[in-house]
Amino acid sequence: MSPTNFVHLTTRSLRLRATVPKRAITSPILPLQTRTLFQSAILTYPRKDSQDRESINTDATEYTKSGTDDTAAHEVEAAFDPKLTSPEGEKKKAGEGNDQNPLEVSPANREVSKQGGKEAHGGSEESAGSKKRSGSGSPPKAGKP
Numbered sequence: 419m420s421p422t423n424f425v426h427l428t429t430r431s432l433r434l435r436a437t438v439p440k441r442a443i444t445s446p447i448l449p450l451q452t453r454t455l456f457q458s459a460i461l462t463y464p465r466k467d468s469q470d471r472e473s474i475n476t477d478a479t480e481y482t483k484s485g486t487d488d489t490a491a492h493e494v495e496a497a498f499d500p501k502l503t504s505p506e507g508e509k510k511k512a513g514e515g516n517d518q519n520p521l522e523v524s525p526a527n528r529e530v531s532k533q534g535g536k537e538a539h540g541g542s543e544e545s546a547g548s549k550k551r552s553g554s555g556s557p558p559k560a561g562k563p
Contacts, residue, residue: 493520 496502496512505525513519525531 496521 493512493516496508499511502508502511505528509519509521509524509527512521521527523530
C-alpha cells in the first residue's frame, strides 16, 4: 500500500468520526449469525462388524425378496452336491427347512426366468417395418415438396 493511499484512508476515517455527534450512543456491532468456515461430512460406516479387520461378515445388509448369493451358498447340499444336477432339484433342496427359498427368483425357477411376449420368439415387440426411420435424409426445404 503506498503512503498516499494510507494517508487518504486515515484522513477519511477522521472525517467520518468528526461528523458523528458527540452525544450519539454507539453500541458494538454484534454478528447476527456465526458460521464455521469449513464443514465436513460425518463419516458413517455401513455396519459395526465392518470395523474389525481380522474377521469378515458376508451377510447382506440389503433387503431382497428372495435369497442372496450368500444364503444360497450356505445351503451346502444344494450348492455343492455333485449328485444334485437339475435346477429344480437344487431349488427344492435349498428350500427345505428355510423361511424363504434362496433360489425362488433364479434360473432354477422356470416360471420367473422365462421370457415373455414376442421377445420369447426371437423378435422385438414391434416389427421393424412398422416404424419410420429416424434421422435418415434431410428435412424438406421451404417451397419444395
